[in-house]
Amino acid sequence: MxxxxxxxxxxxxxxxxxxxxxxxxxxxxxxxxxxxxxxxxxxxxxxxxxxxxxxxxxxxxxxxxxxxxxxxxxxxxxxxxxxxxxDELEGRKLLLMGAASFADTLYPHVAFRPVLELQLLLKRMDVDGFAGYLAQHEFRPEPNEPPHGALKVVSDGRTAIFLYADVLGAERRAEVQGIFERSHPMKMYGPSLFRPDLEDAVLLVCLEQAREGYQVPWLSFVDLRELMTGAKAMGGVYSRSVDGAVLLERAKAWKLERALYTSLSIVARLFPETAEALGPALPPLRRATRELLDRLVVQPASEPGKMSHVRGSERLRRLLTGQ
Incomplete structure (x- = not known):
């Protein structure tokens, strides 16, 4: 066969x-x-x-x-x-998200998780100041439009750094403040660098996938697989069980229940051994909503080469991200 x-x-x-x-x-x-x-x-x-x-x-x-x-x-x-x-930056609280945060916490070797760019979550008032600080290290603003959700992109010609603020929208700044308050220090990068707590990291991955219309590298689904299954190959900050009740409560507050359902459903289809563990974390959406998301997103995104922008994809993206 x-x-x-x-x-x-x-x-x-x-x-x-x-x-x-x-x-x-x-x-x-x-x-x-x-x-x-x-x-x-x-x-x-x-x-x-x-x-x-x-x-x-x-x-x-x-x-x-x-x-x-x-x-x-x-x-x-x-x-x-x-x-x-x-390393010597003090007096700030910057959250490293995505690949750079996952390479040393989810993957047994840093080479396994390519870091194409760095993603940082900042308070809005710190974005311009930090961009100016990076300019002292040869990082200049990129001329292209930033990706979904990013305020600025700077680069030194080798590494792009995406700067985010108010990732959940201006009306949910209290929820973003909670991400900062729950974050964990990354001492290897100095006193100002932190990474999101586990449940926040899960939802931030789901948010990014939804904003990209699920046309993302499948490596992102491996990230989510390891976050949701306790990073068993490691022994770090993400090597614990996800608190399902907290995750669902936070997804509701962030208006990301549809994105969470979609992302976890894709992971369960791609890696069937995770389905049982992911089941309790699926938000209780209406049947009609589940069927719509399964047909338009989950099924095509779970087959190599089948995902493409569907008609009304921008509307679907707003539906998934609560915007």
Whole structure:
């Protein structure tokens, strides 16, 4: 029986991949897909060290290994340079979100989680001041329109830094303040850097996915998988069980119940072993709403290459994000 692209993805995106042959896997399709979706470094490690006898062609191993090596170097360069910039910054509270926050808390090796850009949540009054501070370290404003939700993007030509504020909208600033109050220090980056609490991190990932219309690299769903299952491969701040009641209460307050339902449903379809653990965290939406989200988003987003902007996608995005 032929091995499907989705089956190949599941095996090579696992932190504990099942042993068995991958002979006949759609390697031509998989390799390019894995590189585009940020999963090539993890796949390379699995093929080299965890699954040495799965009958993967030599060219597959070589191609993925080159991406793995590049990911190591690129991540180290970006994170060390960022540390040098902010290590002595005092008197501020900046929250590092996304890839840079997850690489050392969810993934057994920093190379497994490519850091394409840095994402920081700030209080609105601190955005311009911090952008000015970064300008002293050769970070200049990017001319292009910032992505959904970001106020500014600055870059030194190698690393882009996205600056966010009021991520839940101006009418929910109290909820954003709660994210700051619950955050945890990141001492490795100095006294001003923090990361969101677990339940907040889950919802911020769901918010980002929804704002992008779920046209995101599948690496984002691996992030969410590990957040929701307690980062068992690690022993850090996110290595605990999600408090389902808190998550649901916070999703309601943030008006992200639809986004939470959609994101968790996608993860459960992509990685069926998580379905039982994720079930209690699914918001109790109306049946008609669930069926609409399943048909328009969950099903197409769970099949490689099938997700595309649907008619009225901007309206759907606002529906998902409570805006």
């Amino acid at each position: 032929a091995i499907s692209l989705l089956d190949t993805i599941r095996v090579l995106a696992s932190f504990d991949p099942p042993r068995g042959s991958l002979r006949g896997a759609p390697w031509e399709e998989y390799v390019e897909w894995a590189i585009a979706h940020g999963l090539a470094p993890l796949a390379s490690y699995n093929l080299q060290y965890r699954l040495p006898g799965v009958d993967a062609p030599d060219w597959v191993r070589d191609r993925l290994l080159s991406v793995y090596s590049g990911s190591v170097n690129d991540n180290v360069m970006k994170l060390v340079n960022f540390k040098r910039c902010v």
